[in-house]
Amino acid sequence: MDYQISISVIMATYNTEISVLKEAVDSILNQTFNDFEFIIIDDGSNNGSYEYLSNIKDNRVSIIKNKINLGITKSLNIGIKKARGKYIARMDADDISLPERLEKEFLYMENHHDVVLCGSRMASVNREGQKIGDLYIPRYKNMKEYHVKLLFKNPGPAHPTVMIRHETLSNNNITYDERLIYAQDYGMWEELSHYGKIHVLKKVLLYRRKHEKQISVEKRDIQIKCDQNTQKKLLSVLLGKVTDEEVIFHYMHSTGYYHDVVITPEVLVWYDRLIQANKSRQIYDQRYLEKNIVNIKKLLIINSFKPGMSLFEKMKIIFRYLPFCSGIRMVGGCIKRMMTEKTK
Secondary structure, rough: OOEEEEHHHEEEOOOOOOHHHHHHHHHHHHOOOOOOOEEEEEEEOOHHHHHHHOOOOOOEEEEEEEEOOHHHHHHHHHHHHHHHHEEEEHHHHHHEEOOHHHHHHHHHHHHHOOOEEEEEEEEEEEEOOEEEEOOOOOOOOHHHHHHHHHHHOOOOOOHHHHHEEEEHHHOOOOOOOOOOOHHHHHHHHHOOOOOOEEEEEEEEEEEEOOOOOOOHOOHHHHHHHHHHHHHHHHHHHHOOOOOHHHHHHHHHHOOOOOOOOOOHHHHHHHHHHHHHHHHOOOOOOOOHHHHHHHHHHHHHHHHHOOOOOOOHHHHHHHHHHHEEEEEHHHHHHHHHHHHHHHHH
């Protein structure tokens, strides 16, 4: 397929504060890389943001107005359908792309034809645009480990940082799953992971604005359900059949989002079921699967430690739930932390 332009940047917005929206738009228009189109989908806004967008004087910008609010997933698919670029880059209406973002991601994709999805690290900023910390550091070494991590949570890249190979989407009829109102990236990354490599650049190329209105805060319960929808799909492939209750149990214990869930015999039974199923079906790399499960158990064990608990009591929990070698390493870590605390 012959593409008319290098990059299609796709951004959906709904009633975004105009000053914030302007900062997001300007961050794309002021990129060091210029061969792009900027497709902005106004998803039925009624706060004057469409009027602001309509007055942008830049021939790279194309505005689509949804007559009614369709939601971000459907809006992004509308943008993909219109896109003419060799690559599709995502942008959120309240974030800030650093000037070299498109250039660096484009060059990486051009030089790595086996990569279908490229993202970057990002940093968080407050409402005033002041940097308050780094977010998202990739925790996988290769695609074998990436596929294992998908079974337990979304390993990234962070959605607003990504650039996707358009040809991969077109050739395999991949779009965002419109059943996923939120967390649509989790489902998309899982699909794309079967067609090539996924990479995260180590450099921070996007600032994500943190505020109380974000989807991840305001609509957390719905986002969790969407995450669980993707996990149910993966668990069903591995186990053959899973109940909604089992998916909820898996999600609560696997993601690390819940600090009040603890290690129990039921947790051991569940993860042993995953390990044995994979030995039979050989869907995932067994070594990475078992390593990831051990790491999850360690977090749940730490959650199980109570204030004032002695090292001996901690050791009883550790060796009850971990293999001996992993238990020894964890006990060593506990002793090291205790010594550090004593010297402070």
